[in-house]
Amino acid sequence: MRAFAALLDALIYTRSRNAKLRLIGDYLRDTPDPDRGWAMAALTGELDLPGVKPAVIRALIESRVDPVLFRMSRDYVGDTAETVALLWPEPDTPPDDPVPLTVATAVDRLAQLSRADAPAVLATMLDRLDAEERFALLKMATGGLRVGVSSRLAKQALADTFALDVEAVEEVWHGLEPPYPTLFAWAEGTGEQPTAADTPVFRPFMLAHPLDDLRVDLSDYVAEWKWDGIRVQLVHVPNADGGETRLFSRTGDDVTRAFPDVAAAFATHGVVDGELMVRGDVQGGEAGSFNALQQRLGRKVVSAKMLAEAPAFVRLYDILFDGAEDVRALPWTARRERLEAFAGRLDPERFDLSRVVEADDFTALEGIRAGARDAAIEGMMLKRRDSPYVGGRRAGLWYKWKRDPLTADCVMMYAQRGNGRRSSWYSDYTFGCWTEDGELLPVGKAYQGITDQEIAQLDRFVRQHTLNRFGPVREVEKTMVLEIAFDSIHESKRHKSGVAMRFPRIARIRTDKPAAEADTLAALRRLVT
Numbered sequence: 001m002r003a004f005a006a007l008l009d010a011l012i013y014t015r016s017r018n019a020k021l022r023l024i025g026d027y028l029r030d031t032p033d034p035d036r037g038w039a040m041a042a043l044t045g046e047l048d049l050p051g052v053k054p055a056v057i058r059a060l061i062e063s064r065v066d067p068v069l070f071r072m073s074r075d076y077v078g079d080t081a082e083t084v085a086l087l088w089p090e091p092d093t094p095p096d097d098p099v100p101l102t103v104a105t106a107v108d109r110l111a112q113l114s115r116a117d118a119p120a121v122l123a124t125m126l127d128r129l130d131a132e133e134r135f136a137l138l139k140m141a142t143g144g145l146r147v148g149v150s151s152r153l154a155k156q157a158l159a160d161t162f163a164l165d166v167e168a169v170e171e172v173w174h175g176l177e178p179p180y181p182t183l184f185a186w187a188e189g190t191g192e193q194p195t196a197a198d199t200p201v202f203r204p205f206m207l208a209h210p211l212d213d214l215r216v217d218l219s220d221y222v223a224e225w226k227w228d229g230i231r232v233q234l235v236h237v238p239n240a241d242g243g244e245t246r247l248f249s250r251t252g253d254d255v256t257r258a259f260p261d262v263a264a265a266f267a268t269h270g271v272v273d274g275e276l277m278v279r280g281d282v283q284g285g286e287a288g289s290f291n292a293l294q295q296r297l298g299r300k301v302v303s304a305k306m307l308a309e310a311p312a313f314v315r316l317y318d319i320l321f322d323g324a325e326d327v328r329a330l331p332w333t334a335r336r337e338r339l340e341a342f343a344g345r346l347d348p349e350r351f352d353l354s355r356v357v358e359a360d361d362f363t364a365l366e367g368i369r370a371g372a373r374d375a376a377i378e379g380m381m382l383k384r385r386d387s388p389y390v391g392g393r394r395a396g397l398w399y400k401w402k403r404d405p406l407t408a409d410c411v412m413m414y415a416q417r418g419n420g421r422r423s424s425w426y427s428d429y430t431f432g433c434w435t436e437d438g439e440l441l442p443v444g445k446a447y448q449g450i451t452d453q454e455i456a457q458l459d460r461f462v463r464q465h466t467l468n469r470f471g472p473v474r475e476v477e478k479t480m481v482l483e484i485a486f487d488s489i490h491e492s493k494r495h496k497s498g499v500a501m502r503f504p505r506i507a508r509i510r511t512d513k514p515a516a517e518a519d520t521l522a523a524l525r526r527l528v529t
Helices: 002-014 018-029 033-044 054-064 067-079 079-087 105-110 120-129 131-141 151-161 165-172 182-188 260-265 290-294 304-309 332-345 362-370 452-463 519-527
Strands: 221-227 230-237 244-249 269-283 314-321 351-353 377-384 397-401 408-417 428-433 440-447 467-472 473-476 483-487 488-491 498-501 505-509
Touching: 002 018, 002 033, 002 165, 002 221, 018 151, 033 105, 033 131, 033 151, 054 067, 054 079, 054 120, 054 131, 067 079, 079 131, 105 120, 105 131, 120 131, 151 165, 151 182, 221 397, 230 314, 244 260, 260 314, 269 290, 269 332, 290 488, 304 483, 314 332, 332 351, 362 377, 408 440, 408 452, 408 519, 428 452, 428 483, 440 483, 440 498, 440 519, 452 467, 452 473, 452 505, 483 498, 498 519
Parallel strands: 314 351
Antiparallel strands: 221 377, 230 244, 230 269, 269 314, 377 397, 408 428, 408 473, 408 483, 428 440, 467 473, 483 505, 488 498
């Protein structure tokens, strides 16, 4: 546990990507199995210990220290695991346990616990550790390490360390189980390369660079709409049980259980790439807004009512495998022909093709894009006609051309402390617009889009103009105007204002504008798509 704790501590204070790769690589090289495998599972978000929940940890620490002290400390630190690790009192006599507490032994013990047994066992473990080790244990137990390492970065570190192709690692990753003994045997040359035969595994998505101010020749590129859902990969493989289908998100998360209607309809051998959406109008069959899709995201069980009211479907972009044949090396034009033929064998209620946008030249295409305000359209994609399907972002092959954001001038209403390095700043802001009766109703919350200097400016405003305090949240005087940029706005029954913004971010601080001149809710409603 000491080595893993040291790794996490070093990663938190390291900003350089290359330095993070070296730190993880050194750990994987120097740490024996199965500790390094469980560490990889934790770094990639694949470790699940259902017996340990945040509520269990909060109850434990509040039984050891003053609950008010813990809550005040948590508000200041901004992270439960770090707060508990620092506040946990040292026992007069550490528990006597002849078995060293390694990453593997900790996982083994916690994985077998019921929720009733977990608190006592976890408390005994915490009594044996120092503050850094307690932090590592708690982060590992609850998931979401938040140490500046993505799943892809951890896999890249493993690939670099053992001279593997990271795409080959990604190719087999979802067919393996932690602590990945076959993966490390392959990495060290003592075993064969794992294969994905008969297993529906995730393949890396091909991604796009922002177009920015570049203009392209439409004889070399094709334009498609960029739809506003979630990018998914559908995989179906035949096997002895009749076949298996999986849906993966762009990050490789398995979202099959949230969309059983789509999974059940995809029973054709192959792998396709598309945009998962729901029908906004079940009768008309049109794509709904992202807000409609959001009601189904993250659910492990979807009710029959939700399946009927928000049926899901996939708008297909590309094809990776046509049956057992890997077609990723083919140019886009050939893959498009394959995709059209493949789509013809699928249920049209659940699958359709993303339409190619026809335009005489780039100027004409600009006009088409500018007029696109459909709720389900996020922008355009520009793809080289001769591009293969390759994982990650490759210069010059695919470009994303998002539509220009909408903006509104809103009034700051509440501010909350951030997390991580922003935990000492009020950096998360709730903002509102005026009703006809002069009431300010919240319309969104944002923390992105501004610099550290601007956060410091707003933090000073919050501290100097606080009206009320609600734990980590402060209500402020309604005098600060923020220009908010957002992609679209939709009707929402979950919000008092009746609207919800899509991807709100702070465009600028409007110290030049009186709060009374901020936008009205009626003006926002006119932008609803």
